[in-house]
Amino acid sequence: MAGMLLFPAMTQLDLTGPYEVLARLPGWRVEVVAKTRDPVRTDRGLVITPSMGFAEAPQFDLLVVPGGPGTDAAMLDPETVEFVRDQARGARHVLGICTGSLLLGAAGLLRGRRAGSHWASRDLLAQFGAEVRDERMTIDGNVYTAGGVTSGIDMALRLAADLAGEDVAQQIQLQIEYDPEPPFTAGTPFVAPPHILERARASGAKIRRSREAAVAEAARNLATSKG
């Protein structure tokens, strides 16, 4: 069984992209788990209802942790961090999408591990002891970390192949007609036109500042925890 974490102000595509892939895995059930069963408002307004609360959750075989603006609060919420740490301890695979990897870091799961994140937050993983990678998909043992938002789709297909074989993963890829044709070449800081990157950085500056503060505090919490 797969458990996908849902929390307020997360970026919904971090969850819904991989959901579409993982829910098609034969024999797998996908649960969306949040603190309680109350509907959760994601960062841009979409409302998703979890299928179970933390207290009802069994040990998942696969734990999926998405990111988004709400990651800052989630990293500093002891109940959420504890849930991630406990589940990850028993899970066969852990998948962090976008800044969900920061939450994995806050739970102490990335110490000495190679890991990635959204390009705008990737460097911050070092504060949790991770070896930061500038890749769309990073795999270290049973911990899979993907870059920003849409990279969760690529990574979920990679994971699907590891869980159920390449034929199954390819069949899912065909079902969801995943033969991408991005209309522009702007999907990473390495390829985006410089003025686009500058604008994206400017519009994300406020988020970046509060994230730096949240990561510093979460790293201090981790250092003093028994996790």
Place this chain on the structure above:
Amino acid sequence: MAGMLLFPAMTQLDLTGPYEVLARLPGWRVEVVAKTRDPVRTDRGLVITPSMGFAEAPQFDLLVVPGGPGTDAAMLDPETVEFVRDQARGARHVLGICTGSLLLGAAGLLRGRRAGSHWASRDLLAQFGAEVRDERMTIDGNVYTAGGVTSGIDMALRLAADLAGEDVAQQIQLQIEYDPEPPFTAGTPFVAPPHILERARASGAKIRRSREAAVAEAARNLATSKG
């Protein structure tokens, strides 16, 4: 304002992919609209809560119609077909994702127009008078139709550029780190290994049969309607 249609047993990524792009358009509000405000269960279990019911919906500037297994019932539901027809009449742009284009067809919006759909249902568009295209993205006037599931992300970026300019679209592409790296080459019938295509067709055979019946009935309804 953009209105995205939500109905039971739809494929959630048809909606959530474009949502992530369109909700980032400066000055645009995105509403998720269903018959009522009750939470809706999508085909593989994810539950999404609409932000408004049909009766509350204003005239949208952009109407987005996703697809999925539930399209069959939606095409044959007079209230849904009427809602799509009425909204499309006043919208500046109409976007059909995956088999959402069949619903556009059932509402009489594709007569004499070039249009696409999910590869496994594309040919059925002809029954609604469309000129079927084997493309991931087809634009005919103000009607945008995308191929299966994930193509909605590409198409939403294309539409974002048309609505707000290429710089804005590229900035969104960078924010969602959309520089895809599909792990396999299997995303269309044209590139997938033959045994994968065969399996996908076999596993979709039942859906295809019920869809053929639903399209035939929807086409008859359209022929006798005043739409």
